Amino acid sequence: MSRRKIEFMTLLEDYFEKYLPHSRGLSPNTIVSYKQSFLLLLRFMQDIKGLSSDEVSFSSLNYDTLLEFFNWLEKDRQCKPVTRNQRLSALSAFSEYAQNRDFDAASVFRSAVIKIPVKKGKTKARAVFSREEIKILLALPDETHETGLRDKVLLSFMYATGARAQEICDFRVGDLHVNDKSVSVTLFGKGSKVRQVGISAALANVIQKYIRRRHIERYPEKHVFSSQTHEHMTISCIEGIYKKYVSIAKAKHTDIFLKDSYPPHSMRHSTACHMLEAGVDIVTIRNILGHVSVMTTQIYAEMSQDSADRKLKEWNDTWFGSKIDMKESRKDAPDFLKRK
Secondary structure: OOHHHHHOHHHHHHHHHHHHHHHOOOOHHHHHHHHHHHHHHHHHHHHOOOOOHHHOOOOOOOHHHHHHHHHHHHHOOOOOHHHHHHHHHHHHHHHHHHHHHOHHHHHHHHHHHHHOOOOOOOOOOOOOOOHHHHHHHHHOOOOOOHHHHHHHHHHHHHHHHOOOHHHHHOOEHHHEEEOOOOEEEEEEOHHHOEEEEEOOHHHHHHHHHHHHHOOOOOOOOOEOOOOOOOOOOOHHHHHHHHHHHHHHHHHHOOOOOOOOOOOOOHHHHHHHHHHHHOOOOHHHHHHHHOOOOHHHHHHHHHHHHHHHHHHHHHHHHHHHOOOOOOOOOOOOOOHHHHOO
16 A cells, blocks of 8 residues: 555545544534545546545645635535535544644645635525414424324424434434423434433324324334335435425415525524523523534524514514525545445
8 A cells, every 4th residue: 555545545534434433423414524525625636636536645735736626616616605614624624633643744734724714705694484484384284194294293393392304313202201290302413412302291292192193102213203215214305394384385475484595404593593582591502402512502692683683673664664416426536435
């Protein structure tokens, strides 16, 4: 094995195969997103710089090359600043790991990465549902049909817990806990972190009825929400269900659903904002959402203020007038970057 491959590709493989999943405990989805950054880098090095993956070394990833790579992402790949910055973050994390493992070999790469500036872009306001919008959305599924009943329970669970899509996919019968004193669910979050979230007895009753409807109450390992083809629902299926009812709501209530779009994460944002407006403290909300730092949760306080400002403007107006396609062929990419 060449020295060059030992310096770069072997460290990169160790980073993805051992360090991220085991030492860091990152989720498979997070690791896949990191891999995409390096797949793009290797594609750039081959197509633009004429170097195969085995020829890429730390010394070849100097400042000029990396700056050209990030310009290529913006111009040729048409990446937005936020996506470009995510790629930079992925490279920066690996450069720190590599330098700790082999300082002399990785120093050029590390120093080049930290010189690349973070790109500033337009801050897009996050879409948050009003309580009226949530009420309309949850009333849309037709409970007389099996899929409609599933969708109603799923959307209700999504709003009540603020759970991520993957956490909803992984929710099992045994993760619902009901006793005389409390009702809660176990959620498995990013980095294999486990948390308990309290829910209302009414919602627990609905979930239990749905579980009995599916005849899986005696099987704690069974997933509560399944698609028509898979017992373990996928994130894309969750997002498809969500988008279906948002589209119906926007078409039926054009005077209420006024945002151009409501991304799937809008439900989680709405849960956090509505809890803040109800007086729940931010540390509790952090624990419910599964954030590592309260600083991440702090953004919802700003969003909640935006909601208050919007309502104030509406009151004044009333009374006083007034978009990585990774489907392309991955040429010359090592197998460990292709694995999901």
